[in-house]
Amino acid sequence: MAIIHGMADSESNLLDKLPDEVENIKDIDRVKKEFEEKLAKEKSGFFGGIKKWNYKRQISKIENNKNNPLHAGAKGENKVIDELSKLDDSYHVLAGIDVQLARWVTYNGKKNLKSAQLDIIVVSPKGVFAIEVKNWSDNYVKNNQKGLNPYEQTERAGRVLWILLQDVIKGTRVTNVLLSIQGNMSYNQNYRSVFVSRLDRINQFLENRQDSLNEKDVNKIVKNLKRSFIW
Structure with missing residues (x-):
């Protein structure tokens, strides 16, 4: 587990x-x-x-607060955590991480990035995965053209995490994953660094990656990230 x-x-x-x-x-x-x-x-x-x-x-x-949108978000994120818990104990699942950088960094040609709140980070010998969870209905996905861009949100968060980890273990790679609970999002070629997955496929996606970290590196990364819990 x-x-x-x-x-x-x-x-x-x-x-x-x-x-x-x-x-x-x-x-x-x-x-x-x-x-x-x-x-x-x-x-x-x-x-x-x-x-x-x-x-x-x-x-x-x-x-x-019974109709608070946070309900849907919390239920979605907890479903993902429950699913990820089925992985073996070489996987660490960190939820509610607020990453703060010491300086502003560049994203899309502008210095506009310094922090990110990440839904879930998975750290294992398979690598580091920044997972953005969306529990959006088909209607919301269709009509959200001018609203929040989940692909950009995932990419931005992954970049902040990657920069932070270079001070922990230089060369550490971060894989960005947009996880759609309802399976209604697809790959977007404008955000090639963002993989798109769904609840019933995420564990297989992680397990099929090649090993890139040893146990010592995994523990070092987890120890550093635990300093950034929001709660």
Whole structure:
């Protein structure tokens, strides 16, 4: 089983908006039900009124965020982490990594790149993989012509990660992967450095790569990346 480090970025951001009792998105329904039961059983009076107010406040936090787009993102990223966990223990899966460079660097001819938040990074003897996860519907993919460019987002994040790793182990390569949960994205020739995969093929894609790192290098890279957890 692969070694999992960290938490999905979308899930971490969503949890910041929810009651402290919600430790992961699977807890949401259970915690809401518990607060509703406490609210129904709480007695009247001054102190009871304060408790009721707090229970209602916590329930509102959940209700107000039930349609938050972070839900879809978190579910998608967690599906990928669950799938990657099926790999053997030579694979390290890091989720929620915020990479910050010491200086601005060039992307597409402009010095406009200094940081990147990466959904998932896989480090193994097969190499380093920067994985951008998209859980987009067919309709959203079709109508997102002027919105976020997932190919550019993947490429930019991979470049930031590659530059960072040159100070860890010079010559380390980073493979950029755009992973479509719903399998509705295809290769884009304008972004030749970005591989496109889907949930049921990602493990095979990783396993079929040639070895490029030894165990010592893998551990060194993982140790350095763990300093960049968002949560």
